[in-house]
Amino acid sequence: MTLARDERAALVDTMRSVGPDAPTMCEGWTVKDLAAHLVVRERRLDTGPGIMIKQFAGHTESVRAAAATEPWDDLLAKLADGPPIYSPFRLVDRWANLAEMFVHHEDVLRGGADKGGPWQPRPLSPDMQNALAGPVKGMGKLTLKDSPAEITLRTREGVDLVTAGRGDTVVVTGTPGELVLFAFGRTPVDVEVEGDGPAVEAVKGAPRGF
Structure with a gap:
């Protein structure tokens, strides 16, 4: 196991614990919306440009929204499995996905936190x-x-x-x-x-x- 895989597993556990409708730090997204984003990012390579280039963002969002209609358990299973064999993320998972899994795990953990109130981050190794x-x-x-x-x-x-x-x-x-x-x-x-x-x-x- 790598740190990226460990963080992925922890993220899936947290998502399962809080449920698909819990809020996240990604404005307007529930936990299920966020899970769909992560699954699409690794499995639909045609959506990659839309993450950073506004002109392609509409296509990326339509694919993500469609993925968000999948059964909750199916989305979590795909996320837990990691990048499929055809995905370039599979070869660079330990580097490309460490920050991605960490940031989105915190999106879920802090989703209900009061932005102006007392709050403590989780300890990291x-x-x-x-x-x-x-x-x-x-x-x-x-x-x-x-x-x-x-x-x-x-x-x-x-x-x-x-x-x-x-x-x-x-x-x-x-x-x-x-x-x-x-x-x-x-x-x-x-x-x-x-x-x-x-x-x-x-x-x-x-x-x-x-």
Whole structure:
């Protein structure tokens, strides 16, 4: 087993526990909607461009919506099985799917959390935190490049993982797991955002992710 497979199994267990109609951090999506997205991502390669390119998003969403009508247990079984043999994700699962499974697991776990209230993230193993530092570097450059400030994502140990964007300097400090979630635009997330007041407010209000 790899960390990506372990996180996939944990995600499926959590989805089964909360049920298909539970909320997620993906606005407008239930847990079943999210499961359909993950299944389609790995099994319908024609939907890939629509995840990042707006012109193709309609096709991607129509395929995902159709998948969301499948029986709940069937969707979970497909998600648990992982990428099929024809999917390129099968060869790169341990790298391409670690952050994907982690972020969407947190989407489910935090789906009902009060964004402005007290809240605690789940503990992660040192191995998992170390492994998530890689996606912070890769995804942070992509998702934060248009930020209204120059953002540095820094670990609690003082290691700068990535800097992106332009403008006044803002430092976002947290564990690699929380920094991944920040880079993907998730809320709530357990980080400290430091810098000049207007720059910090601009960063907090700016869209992130895809």
